[in-house]
Amino acid sequence: MKVILGIGGGIAAYKAAELARALVEREMTVQVVMTRAAREFVRPLTFAALTGRKVITGMFDPDGAIEHIRLAQESDVLVVAPATANLLAKFAHGLADDFLSTLYLAFTGPVALAPAMNSNMWLHPATQANLETLRARGHHILDPEDGPLACGMTGPGRLADPLRIATFIQALAERRRDMEGETVLVTAGPTQEPLDPVRFISNRSSGKMGYALAEAAAARGARVILISGPVRLAAPPGVTLVRVRTASQMRAAVMEHFEQAGIIVKAAAVADYHLASVPAMKIKKTAARISLELDPTPDILAEVGRKKGSRLLIGFAAETENLVQEARRKLESKNCDMVVANLVGQEGTGFESDRNEVVLVLKTGEMVPLPAASKREIAGRIFDHALRLRLALAQ
Numbered sequence: 001m002k003v004i005l006g007i008g009g010g011i012a013a014y015k016a017a018e019l020a021r022a023l024v025e026r027e028m029t030v031q032v033v034m035t036r037a038a039r040e041f042v043r044p045l046t047f048a049a050l051t052g053r054k055v056i057t058g059m060f061d062p063d064g065a066i067e068h069i070r071l072a073q074e075s076d077v078l079v080v081a082p083a084t085a086n087l088l089a090k091f092a093h094g095l096a097d098d099f100l101s102t103l104y105l106a107f108t109g110p111v112a113l114a115p116a117m118n119s120n121m122w123l124h125p126a127t128q129a130n131l132e133t134l135r136a137r138g139h140h141i142l143d144p145e146d147g148p149l150a151c152g153m154t155g156p157g158r159l160a161d162p163l164r165i166a167t168f169i170q171a172l173a174e175r176r177r178d179m180e181g182e183t184v185l186v187t188a189g190p191t192q193e194p195l196d197p198v199r200f201i202s203n204r205s206s207g208k209m210g211y212a213l214a215e216a217a218a219a220r221g222a223r224v225i226l227i228s229g230p231v232r233l234a235a236p237p238g239v240t241l242v243r244v245r246t247a248s249q250m251r252a253a254v255m256e257h258f259e260q261a262g263i264i265v266k267a268a269a270v271a272d273y274h275l276a277s278v279p280a281m282k283i284k285k286t287a288a289r290i291s292l293e294l295d296p297t298p299d300i301l302a303e304v305g306r307k308k309g310s311r312l313l314i315g316f317a318a319e320t321e322n323l324v325q326e327a328r329r330k331l332e333s334k335n336c337d338m339v340v341a342n343l344v345g346q347e348g349t350g351f352e353s354d355r356n357e358v359v360l361v362l363k364t365g366e367m368v369p370l371p372a373a374s375k376r377e378i379a380g381r382i383f384d385h386a387l388r389l390r391l392a393l394a395q
């Protein structure tokens with residue numbers, strides 16, 4: 001597997017070293033191409049040492065080799081990280097005034113661009129228009145994350161996590177694109193139900209399982225709509241993120257988007273109860289006991305189950321006891337095709353953890369235990385079984 005790693009001249013150029021290393025660790029051959037500006041930030045020697053290959057820095061080879069054409073023909077993926085505002089503009093408009101931009105025009109394989117820049121540069125209409133053009137061309141834009149930036153601002157612009165980029169590139173390079181043309185809707189995270197303007201009830205869901213599912217589907221070529229409650233996670237590369245807070249907002253977002261999807265995965269831990277009329281003022285502290293009357297929230301899974309038609313519906317059951325029995329009950333009562341049964345309340349798996357151990361309960365009557373593994377690994381297995389199940393149900 002041969003990957004071209006193009007590096008633009010941004011502060012995040014140093015993070016490309018971590019990406020180069022992660023790609024090499026995934027047994028890919030990595031050819032680094034640096035722009036002139038990139039070399040102002042990091043020396044080519046760093047990348048030559050990490051990849052074991054001479055870094056390409058200039059257009060004109062003294063031997064007259066037409067390197068950009070040869071390299072374009074023999075490589076599987078082109079990833080540019082960081083992709084500067086300048087590079088996005090050059091790629092969008094077809095400029096070819098250095099090695100990387102010329103190579104881009106000669107390259108016919110999958111292209112992934114991981115932009116990183118100051119928030120104003122990112123949000124500038126010129127940059128956004130260039131991104132539109134590049135997306136329309138079928139390139140994978142690995143959106144930057146929100147957070148504090150080197151320029152002192154806080155906002156969108158930080159390079160996506162290099163390890164995530166590496167995982168995405170690996171999937172691209174392996175062309176494991178078996179979900180291409182598919183639209184997947186994933187819900188993730190908890191919901192927050194307000195009690196007054198400053199307080200809420202919520203649960204311990206971290207959103208990690210849902211985000212891993214969204215990431216896995218996107219890496220396999222699916223268009224992914226991720227509807228997320230409040231969590232501290234960055235949107236996985238290539239995913240459309242819809243943020244919500246309450247169960248009723250989650251319901252509205254799911255109802256708005258689910259018809260576009262062929263596979264719906266409801267991994268969110270939606271609150272079961274809420275305060276129907278939230279006081280406008282903060283509840284004052286007194287010595288007296290208070291009680292809150294909670295009403296049930298809308299049952300989103302059941303509603304989708306009623307309206308889903310031929311869509312594949314995957315629910316989650318987080319239980320502290322009678323796991324499989326509860327999952328079966330949910331499968332039938334909510335008209336799901338698969339329920340991912342998740343024993344919570346154990347150390348090391350379930351909520352907040354990076355790992356999970358689940359049992360898949362399928363509409364065909366099968367029960368598939370998945371041994372403890374990373375949530376990413378589990379996410380991949382869930383989609384393997386979902387695709388297989390859909391074929392079985394269609395017969």
Ligand SMILES: Cc1cc2nc3c(=O)[nH]c(=O)nc-3n(C[C@H](O)[C@H](O)[C@H](O)COP(=O)(O)O)c2cc1C
Pocket residue numbers: 007008009010011012035036037038083084085086087116117118121
């Ligand atoms: C200190 C410094 C940091 C910069 N950081 C970025 C950045 O993060 N993203 C970006 O798009 N441009 C950044 N620039 C501007 C680019 O270096 C400049 O647009 C350059 O022409 C990009 O060249 P290239 O796209 O060929 O690499 C930075 C410039 C300086 C001096």
